[in-house]
Amino acid sequence: MTSQPHKITVLVPKTSDDPNPIIHQATVSAPTNIACIKYWGKANPQYNTPINSSLSVSLDQSDLRAVTTASASSSFDRDRLWLNGSEVLDAATSKRFRACVDGVRALATDKVVVDPANGANRVVVTKDDWRGMHVHIASYNTFPTAAGLASSAAGYAALVAALVRLFGAEESYPGEFTAIARQGSGSACRSLYGGFVAWRAGGAKSDWSDSIAEQVADELHWEEVRAVILVVSDAKKETSSTDGMSDSVATSELLAFRAREIVPKRMKIIEEAIKAKDFESFGKVTMMDSNQFHATCLDTYPPIFYMNDVSRSVVQMIHKYNAWAGEIRAAYTFDAGPNAVLYTLDKHVVELLALVLKYYPALSDDLVGDYVSNLALAKEALEFKLCPSLMAAVEKTGRVHKHGDVKMVYCTRGGPGPQTLDPCDGVFDFKIE
Amino acid sequence: MTSQPHKITVLVPKTSDDPNPIIHQATVSAPTNIACIKYWGKANPQYNTPINSSLSVSLDQSDLRAVTTASASSSFDRDRLWLNGSEVLDAATSKRFRACVDGVRALATDKVVVDPANGANRVVVTKDDWRGMHVHIASYNTFPTAAGLASSAAGYAALVAALVRLFGAEESYPGEFTAIARQGSGSACRSLYGGFVAWRAGGAKSDWSDSIAEQVADELHWEEVRAVILVVSDAKKETSSTDGMSDSVATSELLAFRAREIVPKRMKIIEEAIKAKDFESFGKVTMMDSNQFHATCLDTYPPIFYMNDVSRSVVQMIHKYNAWAGEIRAAYTFDAGPNAVLYTLDKHVVELLALVLKYYPALSDDLVGDYVSNLALAKEALEFKLCPSLMAAVEKTGRVHKHGDVKMVYCTRGGPGPQTLDPCDGVFDFKIE
Numbered sequence: 001m002t003s004q005p006h007k008i009t010v011l012v013p014k015t016s017d018d019p020n021p022i023i024h025q026a027t028v029s030a031p032t033n034i035a036c037i038k039y040w041g042k043a044n045p046q047y048n049t050p051i052n053s054s055l056s057v058s059l060d061q062s063d064l065r066a067v068t069t070a071s072a073s074s075s076f077d078r079d080r081l082w083l084n085g086s087e088v089l090d091a092a093t094s095k096r097f098r099a100c101v102d103g104v105r106a107l108a109t110d111k112v113v114v115d116p117a118n119g120a121n122r123v124v125v126t127k128d129d130w131r132g133m134h135v136h137i138a139s140y141n142t143f144p145t146a147a148g149l150a151s152s153a154a155g156y157a158a159l160v161a162a163l164v165r166l167f168g169a170e171e172s173y174p175g176e177f178t179a180i181a182r183q184g185s186g187s188a189c190r191s192l193y194g195g196f197v198a199w200r201a202g203g204a205k206s207d208w209s210d211s212i213a214e215q216v217a218d219e220l221h222w223e224e225v226r227a228v229i230l231v232v233s234d235a236k237k238e239t240s241s242t243d244g245m246s247d248s249v250a251t252s253e254l255l256a257f258r259a260r261e262i263v264p265k266r267m268k269i270i271e272e273a274i275k276a277k278d279f280e281s282f283g284k285v286t287m288m289d290s291n292q293f294h295a296t297c298l299d300t301y302p303p304i305f306y307m308n309d310v311s312r313s314v315v316q317m318i319h320k321y322n323a324w325a326g327e328i329r330a331a332y333t334f335d336a337g338p339n340a341v342l343y344t345l346d347k348h349v350v351e352l353l354a355l356v357l358k359y360y361p362a363l364s365d366d367l368v369g370d371y372v373s374n375l376a377l378a379k380e381a382l383e384f385k386l387c388p389s390l391m392a393a394v395e396k397t398g399r400v401h402k403h404g405d406v407k408m409v410y411c412t413r414g415g416p417g418p419q420t421l422d423p424c425d426g427v428f429d430f431k432i433e
Numbered sequence: 434m435t436s437q438p439h440k441i442t443v444l445v446p447k448t449s450d451d452p453n454p455i456i457h458q459a460t461v462s463a464p465t466n467i468a469c470i471k472y473w474g475k476a477n478p479q480y481n482t483p484i485n486s487s488l489s490v491s492l493d494q495s496d497l498r499a500v501t502t503a504s505a506s507s508s509f510d511r512d513r514l515w516l517n518g519s520e521v522l523d524a525a526t527s528k529r530f531r532a533c534v535d536g537v538r539a540l541a542t543d544k545v546v547v548d549p550a551n552g553a554n555r556v557v558v559t560k561d562d563w564r565g566m567h568v569h570i571a572s573y574n575t576f577p578t579a580a581g582l583a584s585s586a587a588g589y590a591a592l593v594a595a596l597v598r599l600f601g602a603e604e605s606y607p608g609e610f611t612a613i614a615r616q617g618s619g620s621a622c623r624s625l626y627g628g629f630v631a632w633r634a635g636g637a638k639s640d641w642s643d644s645i646a647e648q649v650a651d652e653l654h655w656e657e658v659r660a661v662i663l664v665v666s667d668a669k670k671e672t673s674s675t676d677g678m679s680d681s682v683a684t685s686e687l688l689a690f691r692a693r694e695i696v697p698k699r700m701k702i703i704e705e706a707i708k709a710k711d712f713e714s715f716g717k718v719t720m721m722d723s724n725q726f727h728a729t730c731l732d733t734y735p736p737i738f739y740m741n742d743v744s745r746s747v748v749q750m751i752h753k754y755n756a757w758a759g760e761i762r763a764a765y766t767f768d769a770g771p772n773a774v775l776y777t778l779d780k781h782v783v784e785l786l787a788l789v790l791k792y793y794p795a796l797s798d799d800l801v802g803d804y805v806s807n808l809a810l811a812k813e814a815l816e817f818k819l820c821p822s823l824m825a826a827v828e829k830t831g832r833v834h835k836h837g838d839v840k841m842v843y844c845t846r847g848g849p850g851p852q853t854l855d856p857c858d859g860v861f862d863f864k865i866e
Contacts, residue, residue, distance in 0.1 A: 254728060257690045284734075291736045295687060295728040301717075302752040303724045309742045319735040 006085030006140040009429045012075050020432075021075030024111070024125065024133075026165030027426045029065045030158035030418040031058040032143070032151065033190045033197065034227065034341045036286040036333060037266050038293035041249040041259060043201065047208040048183050051249065052259035053201045053267050055216065056190045057343070059227060060415030063373050066154035068139040069427040070162035076134035082427075083155075084140045096184045100159050101137075103180035105130055108167035130167055137162070138427040144408070149229070149339065156184030157191030161418035175212030182211060194416035195219040196274045198267065219414040222277045226349045228330075229410035230360060232310045232338040239304050241336045248300040255296040262292070279345055283331030286343060287318075290333040306336050310360075310405045314340040316397040317359060321352070324390045353381035353411065358391070359399050360406040374411040439518030439573040442862045445508050453865075454508030457544070457558065457566075459598030460859045462498045463591035463851040464491040465576070465584065466623045466630065467660065467774045469719040469766060470699050471726035474682045474692060476634065480641040481616050484682065485692035486634045486700050488649065489623045490776070492660060493848030496806050499587035501572040502860040503595035509567035515860075516588075517573045532616035533592050534570075538563055540609065541600035563600055570595070571860040577841070582662070582772065589617030590624030594851035608645030615644060627849035628652040629707045631700065652847040655710045659782045661763075662843035663793060665743045665771040672737050674769045681733040688729040695725070712778055716764030719776060720751075723766040739769050743793075743838045747773040749830040750792060754785070757823045786814035786844065791824070792832050793839040807844040 012021055039054035079092035079101065091097050111125035139158060143151040160181040163169065171177055178189035182199075190197040195218040202211030239247075248255050266285050273281035297304040307315075315332055322328045330344045330352050344352045357378070362371035372378035445454055472487035512525035512534065524530050544558035572591060576584040593614040596602065604610055611622035615632075623630040628651040635644030672680075681688050699718050706714035730737040740748075748765055755761045763777045763785050777785045790811070795804035805811035 253695055254687045254691065254725065254732075257694075258687065261690075262686055288732075288734050291734070292687065292732050295732040298731060299687075299721075299725050299728040301721050301724070303748060305745050305749075312738050312741075315736060316738075 006082070006138070006427060007429055008082050008085065008138050008427055009431060010136060011433050012073065012430050013077075013433050015075055021073050022124075023071055023073040023075075023430050024166060025069060025071040025423065025426055025428065026162050027067065027069040027421040027423065028158055028161040028165060028418045029061050029067045029421055030154050030161055030191050031061050031194070031415055032064050032066075032149065032154040033058045033187060034333060035187065035190075035335065036282070036343075037263060037270055037289050038335075039187055039199065040293050040296060041245045041255055042186070043203060044208060045246070047211065048186050049203065049208045049211040050186060050199065050201050051256075052263040053199060054187075054190070054263075055196065055198045055267060055270055056187070057196055057225070057227065057414050058191055058194045058219070058417060060412045061419065062415075063410055063412055064141075064143055064149065064154070066139060066141040066151060066158040067421065067425070067427065068137065068155070068158035068162040070159070070166040071136045071428055071430070072130065072133040072166055073136075074129075074133050076136055079134045080136045082138040096156070099183035100156065100180055101135055101163060103183065104160060104163035104169045104177070105167055107169035107171065107176065109170055111168055135163075135166075136428065140427065144231075149231070152185040153187040153191045156181050156188035157418060159184060160188070161192065165420055173209065175214060176209070178213035179209055179211060182213075189213040192417055195221060195414055198271065216271050217274050219416050222274060223414070224277075224345045224347070225279075225414055226344050226346055227410075227412050227414075228342040228344065228349065228352060228356060229412065230314060230340040230342070230356065230406045231408040231410070232308065232314075232340060233405060233407050234308055234338045239306075239336075244297065244300070244304045244336060247302075247304065248296055251301040252296050252299040254299040258292055258296055280328045283322075283328035283343065286331045286333050291315075294334060306338060307334055308338045311338045311340060313397065313399050313405075314342075314360075317355065317394050317399060318342065320393040320397060321355060321390065324387070324393050349411070350377065350380045350384050351386070353377060353409070354384035354386050355390070355394070356406075356409060357381050358386060359394060359401060360409075361401055361403055363403050370408075372409045372411060377411050439515070439571070439860060440862055441515050441518065441571050441860055442864065443569060444866050445506065445863050446510075446866050448508055454506050455557075456504055456506040456508075456863050457599060458502060458504040458856065458859055458861065459595050460500065460502040460854040460856065461591055461594040461598060461851045462494055462500045462854055463587050463594055463624050464494050464627070464848055465497050465499075465582065465587040466491045466620060467766060468620065468623075468768065469715070469776075470696060470703055470722050471768075472620055472632065473726050473729060474678045474688055475619070476636060477641060478679070480644065481619050482636065482641045482644040483619060483632065483634050484689075485696040486632060487620075487623070487696075488629065488631045488700060488703055489620070490629055490658070490660065490847050491624055491627045491652070491850060493845045494852065496843055496845055497574075497576055497582065497587070499572060499574040499584060499591040500854065500858070500860065501570065501588070501591035501595040503592070503599040504569045504861055504863070505563065505566040505599055506569075507562075507566050509569055512567045513569045515571040529589070529617045533589065533613055534568055534596060536613035536616065537593060537596035537602045537610070538600055540602035540604065542603055544601055568596075568599075569861065573860065577664075582664070585618040586620040586624045589614050589621035590851060592617060593621070594625065598853055606642070608647060609642070611646035612642055612644060615646075622646040625850055628654060628847055631704065649704050650707050652849050655707060656847070657710075657778045657780070658712075658847055659777050659779055660843075660845050660847075661775040661777065661782065661785060661789060662845065663747060663773040663775070663789065663839045664841040664843070665741065665747075665773060666838060666840050667741055667771045672739075672769075677730065677733070677737045677769060680735075680737065681729055684734040685729050685732040687732040691725055691729055696722075713761045716755075716761035716776065719764045719766050724748075727767060739771060740767055741771045744771045744773060746830065746832050746838075747775075747793075750788065750827050750832060751775065753826040753830060754788060754823065757820070757826050782844070783810065783813045783817050784819070786810060786842070787817035787819050788823070788827070789839075789842060790814050791819060792827060792834060793842075794834055794836055796836050803841075805842045805844060810844050
């Protein structure tokens with residue numbers, strides 16, 4: 001995790017009042033997360049709070065992650081932000097960015113170091129000193145832009161986590177950092193924890209400080225869970241989530257009913273399934289909730305379409321697979337795009353990947369190394385003998401081997417929350433002029 | 434309407450007790466209908482009644498119709514049924530067929546003729562005589578089987594209407610014939626009237642005799658309404674409506690909510706729109722209800738997909754068209770399949786067809802005569818100059834001219850209910866042995 005594709009060189013001027021400027025830095029990585037119970041619709045756009053609770057799995061960071069270095073110095077003349085190597089002008093004034101920077105800085109603590117001379121603690125930066133410093137933030141992610149996998153959750157989670165480390169911030173109540181991340185990007189609050197994470201809708205408090213993420217179970221509790229992500233090719237331009245959900249809230253009566261009557265029941269079901277490691281229940285409610293989310297998109301006026309015919313063929317394949325097995329061995333879920341995320345258990349992942357590679361093959365088998373993120377697993381899957389009756393069932397849906405419907409396959413799993421990286425993993429290369 | 438593609442020759446034996454058998458016959462045609470407010474889900478499978486009311490437009494019969502000859506004779510030794518020229522064995526014992534034949538015969542009246550000798554009325558068949566006779570039914574429809582357009586509604590409506598004529602049946606309460614047709618095929622009850630027809634869910638009466646169709650407005654009330662039907666090519670096998678709706682009733686909480694809370698409001702809105710000839714309101718609620726019906730299919734577990742990527746591209750084109758026009762000029766609706774039915778007004782039909790032919794062209798322009806049911810209109814549309822800004826808007830959705838996405842286009846309109854045909858249009862050719 002030491003690759004820094006976007007090293008940024010910044011010249012820092014010496015100033016009369018600070019001839020030897022100190023630059024404080026922290027670097028973290030954060031995971032993306034894939035929801036099983038979907039967030040769709042804002043209850044309060046100002047606080048960026050949801051109309052219903054949601055639950056997701058934070059994914060392992062070895063393939064997909066966001067890395068952010070947050071730095072602060074009295075010698076910086078303004079707040080600056082770089083994304084994937086390019087500076088984002090005026091970013092410092094954006095509502096989302098300010099909510100995160102100002103929100104975390106308000107929780108800053110004194111920075112204390114041990115004095116080498118006498119071994120005593122020495123405050124090098126006071127809580128108030130931080131307020132006098134501007135920040136430079138640089139972030140990059142390892143999400144192929146082609147993939148269309150939501151990177152904003154990982155990005156804002158990494159931003160908040162880096163700022164927390166930088167300022168030595170401390171929560172005044174549990175989950176306060178997630179409430180800050182939520183104002184950057186709603187689902188980012190769930191990426192501040194690893195494993196299985198719930199985002200409680202909240203709303204009992206007027207300032208929505210109860211709209212926070214909570215860890216339901218960590219990544220070690222049910223480590224057999226695997227995720228296979230099919231990056232589906234799509235020509236059509238998608239509706240942005242923010243626009244889409246405001247249209248849905250404004251026009252879909254089914255969405256309001258879902259948020260009020262259905263999601264609370266499903267949150268109970270899935271949390272119990274996770275605690276009991278009950279994949280049958282976990283998988284079923286995950287599939288039902290993905291379908292219901294897309295149903296409310298279709299009930300929006302004008303309707304919003306995220307799944308395409310390839311997405312639908314994956315849905316049908318998975319149902320045929322489970323029917324053939326006589327149990328739920330795989331569960332699909334789709335976010336605001338055509339990509340399929342398939343949850344399964346380690347004991348079935350080779351069979352599932354074999355099915356995926358059979359019906360959604362790479363353009364050429366030589367390319368399997370570029371096509372599947374885990375080559376060893378891909379080789380096992382290519383050698384796996386699929387049961388003829390299973391193939392017959394899948395082909396009944398009209399599915400045939402079709403090259404190019406899927407661009408790439410990620411084989412991953414649940415993982416931890418934000419990780420603090422070694423200073424040498426920092427994205428900045430500051431040069432004092 | 435005199436073509437009889439399936440003339441059927443039947444040998445009728447002379448019997449000792451009836452040396453000169455009389456064969457009573459009636460022939461009718463009936464329309465199909467396309468719902469604007471959708472029927473999806475049975476409240477009572479035995480009575481074949483719906484969980485919500487629905488509303489449809491009965492289409493003109495020149496292109497699409499079912500023709501049925503019902504005959505009865507004391508010399509027939511059993512009930513028999515022919516569909517499109519082939520006898521359906523054991524049809525006479527099917528629940529749906531029996532419900533229609535026995536239901537209408539129970540309302541039979543005496544058949545009276547004027548005696549040429551003395552000009553007096555003479556009863557040739559008593560109400561009770563009908564019970565002693567078996568029936569021979571022959572039906573055919575003009576729906577291209579490839580089209581996948583629902584023909585069962587027209588078929589059962591034609592069956593019931595033919596039996597009514599044959600038996601001189603009289604309703605004991607208004608709508609009783611539609612209650613009988615509903616037991617043959619739910620939506621058939623709406624094809625017993627022309628124009629705009631509502632099917633009232635009923636349920637206040639234990640025998641569901643209040644689940645009947647009513648004409649909201651006849652075909653002359655708003656004759657400017659046009660329907661353009663895009664027969665969309667589709668590889669996938671579809672879920673039958675009967676199976677699909679029982680799965681939806683069993684698994685979709687959104688469907689139950691829709692039936693209970695949303696459809697009653699929409700029935701009021703659309704009936705008012707029809708009476709006021711308000712296309713803006715009629716079109717909007719029609720599109721919203723089509724989308725919501727397909728949303729409940731997607732919310733079914735396992736999900737049911739009827740629309741495909743071509744269907745969705747039509748939806749997006751129509752929304753771009755209406756947005757460009759600043760008013761609703763066309764409204765789409767999709768039944769349990771990928772075919773699009775576009776409602777519009779006569780003043781916009783050429784522009785709409787031009788748009789359809791531009792983005793869903795025939796395989797070759799020479800074929801336009803086979804591709805579009807109305808050649809004159811097709812020629813007008815091909816010469817129509819589409820506004821560049823409209824084409825730009827449509828192409829923003831990613832739509833490009835694509836040959837073969839649509840197999841055929843019907844240009845039609847609202848029309849009357851069942852029509853009694855001349856005896857020479859009868860489907861049977863009876864030969865007394």
